[in-house]
Amino acid sequence: MxxxxxxxxxxxxxxxxxxxxxxxxxxxxxxxxxxxxxxxxxxxxxxxxxxLKICSQCFFVHQNPASNGNLCDICANAGRRKDIIAIVERETDLISLERTKKFKGVYLIFGEISKAGVIESIQKLRLNHLKSLIKQSGKKAEEIILALNPTTYGDLNASIIAKELAPFADKISRLGRGIPTGGEIEFADDQTLGDALERRN
Amino acid sequence: MxxxxxxxxxxxxxxxxxxxxxxxxxxxxxxxxxxxxxxxxxxxxxxxxxxLKICSQCFFVHQNPASNGNLCDICANAGRRKDIIAIVERETDLISLERTKKFKGVYLIFGEISKAGVIESIQKLRLNHLKSLIKQSGKKAEEIILALNPTTYGDLNASIIAKELAPFADKISRLGRGIPTGGEIEFADDQTLGDALERRN
The missing domain is CATH 1.10.8 (Helicase, Ruva Protein; domain 3)
Structure with missing residues (x-):
């Protein structure tokens, strides 16, 4: 009707x-x-x-003219370290990290991780793209940060990606994990508290 | 950024x-x-x-040609009783009532009721519009059903509208109220159960 x-x-x-x-x-x-x-x-x-256009290096969105090499503002910024790369699932994760103003490297938008525990073909292409960017630079990346969500699937994918990229970086890290700043031990769930213990520093 | x-x-x-x-x-x-x-x-x-166009009688949407008097499918349907009118807040309420296939009258889309307990100016216009449609028909409506949500604000508005329209209809009614069909007395809240008792039939 x-x-x-x-x-x-x-x-x-x-x-x-x-x-x-x-x-x-x-x-x-x-x-x-x-x-x-x-x-x-x-x-x-x-x-x-x-x-909108998609950055030819990190796959984030941008509106820069083609004369700019089709790069987003972050990749086009000479002040950002190209040898420190954070791999994020989503554009919104990039935005959250940028908001901290504490990251001076560049990104790779990896796409949402699948719950099948496998890396999808478009994600494989993006990893290969990153590998060839690193090869072109003539030296290994100083650090690749796997900024995936700290979930079972995030962990699984992070270990697969870490293996793939091991020959291309001096160091492969993940985001710190534990009790959220401002949170209380009493209210942390067991898994979070356990992780906070294991990863104490 | x-x-x-x-x-x-x-x-x-x-x-x-x-x-x-x-x-x-x-x-x-x-x-x-x-x-x-x-x-x-x-x-x-x-x-x-x-x-999309808006029906000149009930304010529901339609796509009929202007030659049709700018009426929606329901108002243009000669099989529907024009002297039984259900006043609903939203188009989605009309759709829900139509889905029951049990209503053979027409509608008036009243618009969302305000929580200030007053009838807004656009709603006053729509009530006046209904009054003049009834006047044009040459006789009182047989029934006007105030199909507003059974909430405090719905009840308040219903009583205001009922007073406004009393001279224009033989009967002014509201939707039945009580325990939902398939529901259980044990799990009905006190207000619903109280209403079901008062409105027993």
Whole structure:
């Protein structure tokens, strides 16, 4: 009974991460009721995402001119150390790390790790891409930080990647693990507390 | 540090109901990584909502030609009783009621009720619109069903609307209230059980 444009909208939006059928339906009516100007603005917000480019080195997004070597702001920044590389799953992980202002190296966006415990083909391509960048530089990376989530699957993938990249870096590390700063020992779960003990420093 | 198109996208999408900053950010990167074809399809899904029309009688959406009197499928259906009107807050409430296939009247989309306990100006316009439709018909409505949510605010608004519309209908009713079908008395909350007792039939 719903008009085609609404059905289409619901189909497409309910397939997006974190949006179910019910929310997609509410979004459709919200937009319709918000009026033509709002719909136009929302349309433009989506279509403008198509104008973004992907960095040829780390695969993060950017808008720099092609004359820039198709590099993102981080990779194009001469002040960043190219021989210290953090491998992250998602762009949002990169953003979180950048927010700390404590990392002066560059990144590789690896893509979400699979729960099958295998590295997917696009991820293999990205690792090979990193290897050839390191080879081109003429020396091993000083450090590769595997900034994957500290979950079972993150750990599994980290050990696979560590083996793959071992010949290409002097040091391969992971992010520190333990009780969150500001947290309380009493409320830490057993696994976190155990890890904090083992990784004491 | 995020490119403009992403910041704009996040701003617009995080203002939509049920979408926060974090989810808007994830949606942006999800769309960017899903490729140009997907972005185009999503763009079209949003912009096509702008082609929908609003029914001149009940304010539901439709795509019928103007020659049809700008009526939605329900209002244009000669088989539906125009003298039995269900007042609903949202389009999604109308859809839920239609799904029961048990209502043969027409609707009025009232808009979300405010928590200030007052009827907003657009809602006043819609009530006046309903009054004039009833006047035009030459006789009182047989029944007006106030299908608002059974919440404190729904109850408050229902009593205000009931007073407003009393001269225009032989009967003003609300939806039945009590233990959900398939539910168990043991697990009903006190308020629901109390209402079920009071409204026994």
């Amino acid at each position: 719903l008009p085609d444009p609404i059905q289409k909208f619901i189909k497409i939006f309910s397939a997006l991460p974190g949006i179910g059928l019910r929310q997609a339906t509410r979004l459709a009516f919200h937009l319709i009721n918000s009026g033509k100007t709002n719909i136009d603005e929302t349309t433009r917000a989506v279509s403008d995402l198509g104008r | 995020l490119p403009d198109p992403i910041q704009k996208f996040i701003k617009i999408f995080s203002a939509l109901p049920g979408i926060g900053l974090r989810q808007a950010t994830r949606l942006a990167f999800h769309l960017i990584n899903s490729g140009k074809t997907n972005i185009d399809e999503t763009t079209r899904a949003v912009s096509d909502l702008g082609r």
